[in-house]
Amino acid sequence: MxxxxxxxxxxxxxxxxxxxxxxxxxxxxxxxxxxxxxxxxxxxxxxxxxxxxxxxxxxxxNTKKKYLIGPAYYDKYISLLKSVIAICAAVALGITLIEWILKAPADWYEAGVVANLIAELISSAFVGAMQGAFWVTIVFIILERTGVEIGFTPFKNKVWTPDDLPAISDDKNKISRGETIFSMVMTIVFTALLYFRPEVIAMYVKGDNGIPTVTTLLNIERLQIYIPAIIIVALIQLGIFIWKFIAEHRNLLMAITEAAYNIAFIVLMVVMLADQGLINNEFITTLASIMKTTVDTASTWVETGKKVFGAFVVIVCVWDIAETLIRTLKSPKGSGNMK
Structure with missing residues (x-):
């Protein structure tokens, strides 16, 4: 071409x-x-x-232009919107159902209890779907206005030249749609848990009356400090996913943006893991009681777990940065191209 x-x-x-x-x-x-x-x-x-x-x-x-999402993005917007709505609704419904099962009352089979459960499931699925639809639309509006797909560097004041035209598609550098959707699901699940239902991440101990005692892993009040940062990071990640979904092929600007995101995610995780007040003290006490050990020993286990998890996050993110940059730079479409 x-x-x-x-x-x-x-x-x-x-x-x-x-x-x-x-x-x-x-x-x-x-x-x-x-x-x-x-x-x-x-x-x-x-x-x-x-x-x-x-x-x-x-x-x-196009003198009759009257649209929020333009023709260049519309088909992919509708396609991704359907996927995200389904994912968000399913995640919200699943989290609500799991929480109910873990805390199910003794009279769970009664009609009134079941009716309340159904109403809560419908409500959570609806809210999840609307949240997903809202943020997908916002990201597409931003992409529409900045023209990321066609090669403009967002928010960079420059004169257009033919060098900014999209390069010919290279199937070797094509982004796996399945991988993108899977990563999107994981991001939505992680964010939904921390934002909507952090109490689900807990230790459940069945009591003598059959009702489980729930001890949350995280200090919910302390977690609220990090919620804005978690939401911002999740939205940036969602934006990158949508960008991938639209562009379909990797490019250098996308790789650099992903690298910056991964670094930001590492920083956020390290800060959260280093916060001694983020873990619920009652969780450590309950763990010590169940394992029949001292609180100090249980605390050591938790700290070790935090270090292992932190190391895992760093390794995965660094690997993702390296792999993405290498694959992009090796590709004719990505090398030296900020599109």
Missing amino acids: NLIERYIDTVKKYLPEEIREDVGLELNANIMDMLPENYTEDDVFQVLTELGSPKNLADEY
């Missing part, structure tokens, strides 16, 4: 489907009229530079 075809193809992405072909033909004719008879690649580069960014040119053709 030559430079002219890539330019026209990119312009068409931003147009409604019903006018894409007509605009493509007209634009091709206009470009040919602007070129000399025996044109060179430099002539093409100059003409395309004069025409400007494909997105801005598409806006001139």
